[in-house]
Every structure is written in C-alpha cells, then in structure tokens.
Amino acid sequence: MADARTPPFRLNLGRFIVYAVLLFAVCFYGIPLLWLLLAGTRSQSSLFADPPFSIGNWETFLVTWNNLTTYNNFQIVSWAANSAIYSVGGVLLSLFASIPAGYALAASEFPGRKLILVVTLIAMITPSTAVVLPIFLEMNLLGLNNSYAGMILVSGFFPFGVYLTYVYFSTSLPKGVMDSARVDGANRFELFTRIALPLARPIVALVAFFSFIGIWSNYFLAFVLLSDDKLYNLPVGLTVLISTSGALSNLPANDVPIKKPEVILAAILVILPVLLIFIVAQRFVRSGTLSGAEKG
C-alpha cells in the first residue's frame, strides 16, 4: 500500500514503533471497553471476587437484565423510548434546517450571504454553558420546559450541519447541468429538488450521523431542561439510576435491585446504538469529515 505519498520514517524500526504505538492505543481504548462489556454479564459478587476480565454466564445476565428493565415499572424502557423520540425528532429538524440553508449559501450570491456564514460559524462555537441558563428561562416562558417539543427544538439546533452542507455543495453542485436546466425552463425550486437534493444523499447521511450522536449522548442540556423523570433521556436516566440506587458508591446493602451489574448493563444500553451506527457508518464518516476538515 506504500503509494506515492509515503510519509516519513522508512526504517524497519519505524514499522516496529508504529505497531507498538498502535497496540498501546488499542489497549488504552480496548481494555476499558472490553472490561465494560464483560462486566455486564457478571454478578455483583463476581465483580468483587473474580479477576477483572472473567466472563459471567447467561443466567446471571438474564437476572441482571430482568432487574434492570422491570425496575420502577419499566422506567428504563420509557427512557430509551424518550431518547429515541428526541433523537429522531431532532435529527429530522436539523436536516430540515441544515440542507436548504447550506444549499442557499453555496448555490448563489445574495445580499447578506457572508454575514449569515459568519453568524453560522459563531453559532457553531458558541459556548453552550453560557446560553443554557437563558435557554432554560426562555423555554419556561414558552411553556416548553419538560416537553418533547422543547427538547426536540433545542436538539435540532445544529449549525455544524449547515456548515458541512455548505462545504459539500460548494464543490459538488454541477453548475453546467443547472444552467441548462434553467434554459429548459426549470424554476429554482425544481433546481433544488431535482438536481441538488438527489446529489445530497451522502451529506444528508453525514449530518444525520453527527446530529444523532450529539443528541443521543446529550447529557447537560437534557439535565437542565428536564425535571420530570418520565421525560428523561437515557444519559440523564443512567446518572439518576446510579445516584438514587447508590450502586457505585459502595453504600451498605439495600433493597434496591439496582447493583453494579445492572448499572453497567444500563451503560451498555446507552452506548450500543452509538457503537452500531458508528461501525456501520465509519467509512463515509471518516471520508466525509476528512473532506470537510481539509476545506475548513
């Protein structure tokens, strides 16, 4: 695979160092994850007594699963459903806002275009902690605190999507095809729906991927905006589960069926969708981010 762009280090020693570095990185990452996944199958006593990387058994796993899902009247199931609703709603909203806006910025010159680009960039990097308190008060004013609509509205905000779409369309819009469609009498709405949108599939996937990961993992905003425990998403739910059950704080034994294995299984539930989607999507995500980064 050594192509024309072979980077530095040509020695065999170099090769050895490369693999040593990568092996270290994989351990640095892989070991914690592996430990987490294995721990999900073990019992409370096994976590304390057995070596860190032993595997539990199917029965223990089923008991843990049962304890977790039935706890507090299937609470974690409704949190998972909430997470799904916020994510799907937020992703759709972010696409609805990003794709046309990115297209408009890339397709033509119009008064105020540069200003809007700069505002979008600023919005992308605005400190979320600086605005989270006012957002909380604003949502109160609109009566949207503790509601699906409020969470989806805030989650759908994704100026990075506008920027990615803008970068994508700036290079990939076929100006020639668009000009001749124009001569044939197509209006500008048809240029957008018939030429730009069919081309946009990869960028739609990329924006959807990033906004999904962001919304699914979102802890801080959900923590601030939601106080009704029926509306929690999984990350907030996980934290509440941990603090109310005392599962991780080594408290004296209590009656709550949520112990360390249950908490670990809940954590696995939070990361599973992200892991699966990342593994499916990694090819285009890497190439997509790369092209975005090179232009940015």
Next chain:
Amino acid sequence: MSRVAAASPPPRSVWDSLNPVRLLGELSETRYWMYLLLLPSALLITAVVLYPTVYGFQMSFHEMRLNRPALGTGFVGLKHYARMVSDPIFWTSLVNTAAWVTSSIILEFLVGLIAALALNRNLPGTKVLAVLILIPYFLPNVVAGHMWALMLDPRLGVINDVLVRIGWLESYKAWFADPTTAMGAAIVVEVWHSFPFFTLLIMAGLKGIPADLYKAADIDGAGAFSQLRLITLPMLKTIIAAAVILRVIGLVNSPDLLLILTSGGPGRSTQVLSLYAFQTAYKDFNFGYAGALSVVMFVLLMGFAYIYIRLSKVNQD
C-alpha cells in the same frame, strides 16, 4: 363555448393555486427564495443562540434569585462583576479551568499526533485500527465518565488492580477523593475520550502534504525527526491551530465530565468556570451571578472563536 375554452389558458382550479409545489415554484423565482431556504436555520439559531445570548447579557446586570423573589429583578449594574473580582472561588475556578484545558489539550495533541502519524503509514491492519481508535470519541460523555469512575474505584477498580500488581502502588487508591490526584485522574479520562479528535483532523492534514517534500528531504539526508519538525508540523500548522481552538471551546464549555466524576471536589480542587456557573444557578438559584460568570466565559471564548474564524477560509471566498 368550446371556442372560448380553447382561446383562454386552462382554468386554474382552487386546488391548483394552493398546490404547495406550484407555490414554492413561483416563490423560488422571487428574490426572497434564498432567504426562505435559510429561514428554518435562522429561526433555530435565533431561538437557541442569539436570543439566549442577549438574554444572558441582560441577566448579568440584574438581580435574579429564584429562591428569594422578594429581592425582585431590578437593574444592579456591575454588582455581579464587582463581586466576581473579590470572589476567591471565581479565581480558583479560573486557574483550574486554565490547568484543565491546557494540560488536556497538550496531551490530546501529542497522543493524537503520534496515533495519526502511525495510522498514516498504511501498513496492513491500520485501517481496522483507525476504526477502533475512533470509537471512544463517539461514546457519550456520561458513559465514559461513569465507566472510568468504576475502573478507578477504590474497591474494585481494574486500574488499581493493575497498578498494585506491577508494583506502582502499595494499595488501592481513591483517585477522585484526593485533592492532589483528582484533577490528574480527570485529565486522563478526558484525554482518553477526546484525543481521536486530533487524530482525525491530523490524518486529514497529512493527506494534503505533497510526497515530493519528503523525497527531497530524503535526498538531502534529513532524518525522520527533522522531517517531522521541518515538513510535517509546519504544513499542519493551520489544521492544528483550528483543532486546538475547537477543543479549547469544547473543554471550557462542557462541564459534563467533571460534573459526573467529581462535581468540582474534593474541596475546590476540580472546580472549573462552567461548573461554577452551573452550580451557582442550580444550587444557589442565583441566575444573575451565574449569568455574569457565563458572560465572562463567553467573552474569553469569543476571543478564540475570532481567531478560528480568521483561520477558516470563509472570509476568503
């Protein structure tokens, strides 16, 4: 009858003139079209960033204590800012923020650079490794935090187990309960979680460096290290600067990890600005002072944002 129908254009039914596709088609020929496409995004940005930012500034000049409504919400001028100057917790938080951000970024950059250089060699297996290395970056903060809290647990933590076995530690240690190690342990977790961001961006940058430069350097007899110092790093300057600035903003901004790992403790040893602002609002219910703290953070970060915008090419095209 039929003669008249043939002469005039086909009649527009009520439904036809309400047809959204047709309406949008006609609208797209006006000069408002581009603004219509931008409208959803503009509304969201207004609702989630512009309005809250203005509101936040206004908040910082007013009394606003949700638990003491008797004080009202009058204008108090610079009172909150004056209090900040003499607030020792503010200064501790500022110093901690600087330490937290600087050490995390230096480590993330170094680890990220080394990983990117290694992955860029296109040896067998590097494609799979690149995917594996990127996974943690996409793990939710909450999970990364709790997972590490568990692994560093004073009773059953794997890390303690390993460190005791290889003889670096005498006995299991409660990393987050000791003011001298809490920040360091939190930084390890942060570096673990975010260094792939640097790897990703640096790998992109490496692809853009012309191979001829390295060939010429080889002929001139430059070694691997001087090639790195004289070619690779200078060529990556812009991308590294952009990555550093984005990480500074991300780190100053997000208290998630520290909120989960330490809540700022023990004592004030891991108290950072974002966490302090958050706690001022949600524990003391003092939104005015919290607003002022947020404004200070906002101004500091906008300095970095300004540099970022100058670096990115938006201004040039």
